[in-house]
Amino acid sequence: MSLAWLARRLAGVVLTFAVIVAAVFGLLRLAPGGPFDGERALPPEVEANLRAAYHLDEPLPYQFARYVAALAQGDLGPSFRQKDFTVNDLVARGMPVSATLGAGALVLAAGVGLWIGISAGLRPGSRRDALLMSIASLGIALPPVVAAPVLVMVVAVFWQLLPAGGTGGPAHYVLPVLALALPYTAAVARLTRGSVVETLAAPHLLTAAAKGLPQRRVLLRHILPLALLPVLSYLGPMAAGLLAGSVVVEQVFDLPGIGRYFVQGAINRDYTLVMGVTLVYAALVLLFNLAVDLLYGRLDPRIRLAR
Amino acid sequence: MHRFLLSLITLLLSATVAAELRIGLGGEPSTLDPHRYNLRIEETVLTDLFEGLVTFAADGSVAPGVAESWQTSDDGLTWQFNLRRDARWSDGHPVTAEDFVYAFRRLLNPATAASLAYFMYPLANAREIATGEAEPHTLGVQAEQPHTLVITLAAPYPYLPERLLYPTGYPVPRHVVERVGDDWVRPEHWVSNGAYTLKDWRPQEAIELARNKHFHTPATLAGATYVPVASAQNAFNRYRTGDLQAIAGFPAGELERLRAERPAELREAPLQSAFYLAFNTTKPPFNDVRIRRALALAVEPRVLTHQVLKTGDIPSESLVPPMVPRYTPPALPHANLPQAERLRLARALLADAGVGERLEVTLKHAAGIANKKASLAIAGMWRQIGVRTRLHQAELRAHYADLRQGNFEVGHAAWLGEANPEHYLALLYSGTGDTNYGRYANAEYDALFEQAKLQADVAARHALLAQAEAVASADYPVMPLYAAASQRLVSTRIRGWRENARDVHPLRYLAVDP
Numbered sequence: 009m010s011l012a013w014l015a016r017r018l019a020g021v022v023l024t025f026a027v028i029v030a031a032v033f034g035l036l037r038l039a040p041g042g043p044f045d046g047e048r049a050l051p052p053e054v055e056a057n058l059r060a061a062y063h064l065d066e067p068l069p070y071q072f073a074r075y076v077a078a079l080a081q082g083d084l085g086p087s088f089r090q091k092d093f094t095v096n097d098l099v100a101r102g103m104p105v106s107a108t109l110g111a112g113a114l115v116l117a118a119g120v121g122l123w124i125g126i127s128a129g130l131r132p133g134s135r136r137d138a139l140l141m142s143i144a145s146l147g148i149a150l151p152p153v154v155a156a157p158v159l160v161m162v163v164a165v166f167w168q169l170l171p172a173g174g175t176g177g178p179a180h181y182v183l184p185v186l187a188l189a190l191p192y193t194a195a196v197a198r199l200t201r202g203s204v205v206e207t208l209a210a211p212h213l214l215t216a217a218a219k220g221l222p223q224r225r226v227l228l229r230h231i232l233p234l235a236l237l238p239v240l241s242y243l244g245p246m247a248a249g250l251l252a253g254s255v256v257v258e259q260v261f262d263l264p265g266i267g268r269y270f271v272q273g274a275i276n277r278d279y280t281l282v283m284g285v286t287l288v289y290a291a292l293v294l295l296f297n298l299a300v301d302l303l304y305g306r307l308d309p310r311i312r313l314a315r
Numbered sequence: 316m317h318r319f320l321l322s323l324i325t326l327l328l329s330a331t332v333a334a335e336l337r338i339g340l341g342g343e344p345s346t347l348d349p350h351r352y353n354l355r356i357e358e359t360v361l362t363d364l365f366e367g368l369v370t371f372a373a374d375g376s377v378a379p380g381v382a383e384s385w386q387t388s389d390d391g392l393t394w395q396f397n398l399r400r401d402a403r404w405s406d407g408h409p410v411t412a413e414d415f416v417y418a419f420r421r422l423l424n425p426a427t428a429a430s431l432a433y434f435m436y437p438l439a440n441a442r443e444i445a446t447g448e449a450e451p452h453t454l455g456v457q458a459e460q461p462h463t464l465v466i467t468l469a470a471p472y473p474y475l476p477e478r479l480l481y482p483t484g485y486p487v488p489r490h491v492v493e494r495v496g497d498d499w500v501r502p503e504h505w506v507s508n509g510a511y512t513l514k515d516w517r518p519q520e521a522i523e524l525a526r527n528k529h530f531h532t533p534a535t536l537a538g539a540t541y542v543p544v545a546s547a548q549n550a551f552n553r554y555r556t557g558d559l560q561a562i563a564g565f566p567a568g569e570l571e572r573l574r575a576e577r578p579a580e581l582r583e584a585p586l587q588s589a590f591y592l593a594f595n596t597t598k599p600p601f602n603d604v605r606i607r608r609a610l611a612l613a614v615e616p617r618v619l620t621h622q623v624l625k626t627g628d629i630p631s632e633s634l635v636p637p638m639v640p641r642y643t644p645p646a647l648p649h650a651n652l653p654q655a656e657r658l659r660l661a662r663a664l665l666a667d668a669g670v671g672e673r674l675e676v677t678l679k680h681a682a683g684i685a686n687k688k689a690s691l692a693i694a695g696m697w698r699q700i701g702v703r704t705r706l707h708q709a710e711l712r713a714h715y716a717d718l719r720q721g722n723f724e725v726g727h728a729a730w731l732g733e734a735n736p737e738h739y740l741a742l743l744y745s746g747t748g749d750t751n752y753g754r755y756a757n758a759e760y761d762a763l764f765e766q767a768k769l770q771a772d773v774a775a776r777h778a779l780l781a782q783a784e785a786v787a788s789a790d791y792p793v794m795p796l797y798a799a800a801s802q803r804l805v806s807t808r809i810r811g812w813r814e815n816a817r818d819v820h821p822l823r824y825l826a827v828d829p
Contacts (some may be wrong), residue, residue, distance in 0.1 A: 061428035264519035
């Protein structure tokens with residue numbers, strides 16, 4: 009991998025990020041309503057005072073310049089609605105919760121998904137393949153918005169085995185992680201299976217078998233690296249998405265992560281909060297994609313050479 | 316030694332089963348600065364953290380707070396509040412009249428950007444200060460003595476004590492605010508003068524309160540936690556697992572079952588509130604009183620509350636909720652008419668107005684099962700007089716934005732709040748601004764309303780207000796429907812909980828059985 013390639017990729021990341029900053033800023037201001045609409049209507053002079061306090065009375069380019077200047081120093085600004093906290097504060101408090109939830113789901117989805125996918129893919133058409141794949145199809149059909157309330161109702165409310173929501177210990181994460189991981193596990197499993205089946209048909213595997221290489225070695229050295237490529241490009245954005253929190257799961261389980269801020273911030277027109285969590289998410293996606301690109305080179309010599 | 320061990324064990328045991336109270340809060344407060352708050356959920360927490368000149372009694376009525384007594388001048392313009400000597404901030408500092416002067420000026424100072432600053436507009440010069448036309452020190456409030464506060468009003472306002480119940484009337488610890496600025500609301504700097512003080516606040520997770528040991532009447536409960544919940548379903552789940560001991564909302568569909576299965580835990584109470592239909596009086600054909608009258612006649616509030624909603628709401632023919640004291644609403648022109656007669660009259664009015672059976676109405680309502688059910692039922696009632704209704708539903712915020720901008724024909728509206736008729740009848744005053752959604756303007760109504768506002772005597776004031784309502788009721792600018800009920804689930808372990816029309820439940824009156 010050349011340094012020039014890395015520099016080009018990094019420049020692309022920075023440029024994409026800049027475009028996202030501008031686009032989100034513009035889109036938010038286009039939404040109707042404002043951050044100060046509450047349960048009670050405000051007299052115009054009071055609303056004017058509020059707008060002045062948050063610099064919303066300035067022309068948009070000024071506001072944008074002010075935002076970018078602060079952003080350059082890592083300051084995401086004050087939250088319009090959570091007035092006692094800065095956006096940095098809220099993200100710093102919410103991120104560990106979202107990251108714990110996401111990492112749990114990621115490990116579960118990747119681990120179980122790969123295992124199912126590989127064991128089904130190695131014997132395509134077998135009874136085990138059929139069984140595992142029908143379970144996986146079911147998993148894909150159970151997004152968290154369905155799975156989470158069912159898990160709460162059955163495991164927490166009826167059996168009273170685990171907490172129904174909130175925080176307080178590892179037990180509070182079991183159901184959320186399960187609900188979040190389910191569809192991802194199924195997706196990883198299906199993707200891995202397909203990829204393994206395809207790789208098995210490749211000519212160099214015939215060579216490997218003909219050379220009399222042990223099966224284990226064939227699997228680890230020749231099948232998996234190739235078969236995992238498509239899975240890896242799926243896992244990158246998936247990891248970013250999982251770590252940035254899940255709107256639905258955090259909502260259903262009352263978890264204080266940053267996922268909830270996407271919806272709440274948008275409904276409340278909390279411009280800075282929505283900007284903040286969106287930019288954190290965008291940064292994660294960009295970084296994970298870059299990481300996947302780097303890993304690609306390590307797994308597939310053809311890609312390494314092309315750079 | 317044995318005795319020591321034994322007492323240690325009992326101590327440990329009692330610590331582990333110590334009555335802990337966790338209360339579900341229907342959302343995350345946007346601030347705990349009493350001058351910057353806006354939402355009811357914030358009011359709930361602030362009521363426990365601060366004490367104003369007056370405070371809530373356990374039944375939601377006005378009780379002496381930091382002020383142990385007060386007197387009014389004959390013209391109703393000057394109010395003297397006598398402060399209790401043992402009022403203390405949670406750091407031991409005395410609470411003085413100066414603290415209130417500082418707080419009220421801070422509230423109205425435009426730099427504070429207090430969204431509810433207008434709650435204190437009855438004070439002399441308040442509006443001028445909020446608009447930047449006068450300096451904060453010109454506000455009608457003085458500390459005559461360290462424990463004597465004198466408030467001067469712009470016009471008589473007999474409901475001042477009730478108005479002072481809102482957090483906008485709470486003091487803030489000047490000695491802390493001036494030292495640490497806006498960070499004073501952080502738990503590490505927190506100082507307040509209520510029965511409780513802020514121990515910790517983890518956004519979206521918990522607001523932990525601990526007893527204020529300097530409070531003049533120490534509370535029974537050592538502490539409590541408000542737990543923000545993302546939805547009524549979450550609250551209900553967490554209540555059923557025992558995680559929360561009291562919740563404010565549960566899924567609407569559960570009510571019937573809860574009434575049957577958990578009657579001891581279900582606390583229902585009518586809420587001081589007005590739910591009504593607003594007619595846009597500037598938009599043809601709704602500028603025609605015959606059309607408005609016909610639509611109003613066809614609606615039966617009692618059918619709505621007792622056969623459709625069945626959530627304990629109280630039908631009301633007046634815009635002023637029935638539980639508002641010392642107010643007798645005027646007899647309405649259509650009161651006591653049998654329904655068949657009302658419908659016949661309504662059809663005749665429509666024919667007279669020249670629309671016959673061709674009238675189409677768009678009825679706007681906020682999202683929510685109850686709103687939807689009520690709107691569907693109203694559409695059904697209008698069908699009986701040949702009116703076709705299109706329902707239009709929008710998210711709460713968008714719905715009220717539409718109403719305020721006059722972007723509607725007929726709109727479902729709600730007004731919550733106070734125990735005085737003026738609070739509700741102001742909605743029909745032409746000078747009120749955009750919360751007079753239908754832009755109703757009647758010179759006679761306005762004159763009576765303005766005259767009422769000059770009366771210091773409550774009886775005289777309310778008599779004029781009733782006259783004003785009688786004038787308006789002939790014009791049908793609104794169709795009053797009902798006062799809604801509040802429903803809560805409260806564990807039977809909690810003692811001291813009293814349902815009330817304001818739906819307030821200060822922690823200081825509660826105790827929890829282990």
